[in-house]
Amino acid sequence: MPNTTYQNILKQTSLPVKNDWQAIKTIDMHTGGEPLRVILEGFPELQGNSVLERRSYCKEHYDHLRTSLMFEPRGHADMYGCLLVPPNDEEGDFGIIFLHNEGYSTMCGHAIIAISTLAVEMEWISVKEGDNILKIDAPCGRITSYANVENGKVTGVRFHCVPSFVVGLDRTIQIDGLGTITYDLAYGGAFYAYVDMAKNNFGFDLSPASYRELITVGMDIKRAVSQRDDIQHPFEADLSFLYGTIFIDNHKQPSGNDSRNVCIFAEGEVDRCPTGSGVSGRMAIHEARNEIAFGQTMTIESITNSVFKGSIVAKEDFGPFQAVIPQVEGTAHITGFHTFVIDPNDPMKKGFILR
Numbered sequence: 001m002p003n004t005t006y007q008n009i010l011k012q013t014s015l016p017v018k019n020d021w022q023a024i025k026t027i028d029m030h031t032g033g034e035p036l037r038v039i040l041e042g043f044p045e046l047q048g049n050s051v052l053e054r055r056s057y058c059k060e061h062y063d064h065l066r067t068s069l070m071f072e073p074r075g076h077a078d079m080y081g082c083l084l085v086p087p088n089d090e091e092g093d094f095g096i097i098f099l100h101n102e103g104y105s106t107m108c109g110h111a112i113i114a115i116s117t118l119a120v121e122m123e124w125i126s127v128k129e130g131d132n133i134l135k136i137d138a139p140c141g142r143i144t145s146y147a148n149v150e151n152g153k154v155t156g157v158r159f160h161c162v163p164s165f166v167v168g169l170d171r172t173i174q175i176d177g178l179g180t181i182t183y184d185l186a187y188g189g190a191f192y193a194y195v196d197m198a199k200n201n202f203g204f205d206l207s208p209a210s211y212r213e214l215i216t217v218g219m220d221i222k223r224a225v226s227q228r229d230d231i232q233h234p235f236e237a238d239l240s241f242l243y244g245t246i247f248i249d250n251h252k253q254p255s256g257n258d259s260r261n262v263c264i265f266a267e268g269e270v271d272r273c274p275t276g277s278g279v280s281g282r283m284a285i286h287e288a289r290n291e292i293a294f295g296q297t298m299t300i301e302s303i304t305n306s307v308f309k310g311s312i313v314a315k316e317d318f319g320p321f322q323a324v325i326p327q328v329e330g331t332a333h334i335t336g337f338h339t340f341v342i343d344p345n346d347p348m349k350k351g352f353i354l355r
Contacts, residue, residue, distance in 0.1 A: 031110035032273030032306025037081035051095040071351025095137040102266035107189025109276010114332035161280040163323035188280025190243035218245040218264025234319025283326035
């Protein structure tokens with residue numbers, strides 16, 4: 001006699017969304033292992049006349065949806081997401097707001113690479129062979145990306161970041177339990193403290209085995225530098241904060257790549273990819289040290305061994321700083337299609353994090 005319950009399971013594999021549930025549809029992706037949850041349907045419209053204004057509106061009115069989609073049980077401590085919004089002007093294709101466990105970031109290179117890939121896959125643009133250009137308004141400014149298509153498929157994305165600059169080289173700070181830390185402070189769409197492993201005496205390396213130590217020390221450095229340094233963007237107060245710590249191994253890697261870095265950002269998130277905004281800031285640092293020139297490319301790997309290529313395409317004055325326009329290149333992939341629901345009677349509807 002057939003199992004009736006199992007036969008019913010085979011027949012009924014979907015459940016209608018109940019009237020009092022909020023449904024939010026996403027496409028999930030990753031760039032070099034770093035997740036991106038692209039929110040496409042069900043999020044309320046954000047008010048404002050610019051990406052920064054809409055980001056502020058989201059933070060004020062809908063931050064519970066950020067935590068619902070980024071935190072457990074729908075996400076996790078290292079989840080990352082984005083919302084697509086109108087561009088700042090008619091020259092732009094669309095705007096983007098970045099979401100994570102702490103709040104809202106100013107720039108995200110892995111998200112630019114992923115969303116440019118998705119724009120081709122979804123045919124939001126008229127796709128052609130070769131470079132497909134997108135003008136994306138991030139909170140830090142306009143990003144130009146180039147999604148390369150061969151035989152109808154995206155083979156990679158490179159983007160030109162906003163002007164990136166060095167605030168200070170070889171700064172030092174005393175931190176309890178760590179001693180004297182030497183770091184560079186630079187901006188690549190977000191501010192980072194760059195910590196060269198060769199200039200500091202740590203008891204860990206940049207391998208996955210050091211995951212916990214990287215988080216703990218990275219956050220200690222972030223908090224100390226944030227409290228000591230006056231971090232100011234030349235033109236926008238909303239961009240004036242330290243986003244994270246980037247640990248760097250500048251030696252040639254066994255893989256053949258030029259360097260390795262691990263970024264600890266937001267509230268202790270560990271970037272699985274080499275960090276697009278972090279690589280942008282590194283291009284400014286390397287240019288300031290005469291370690292890279294026009295026409296040269298650096299390959300930088302992450303804690304997962306994924307690789308971004310970094311280079312410099314231009315120089316320009318940016319307020320009081322001599323800035324570079326970095327180019328960063330990587331690849332992204334789709335991992336899933338989701339309809340998340342928020343049951344108003346769920347006591348954990350706003351999410352939680354355990355680390």
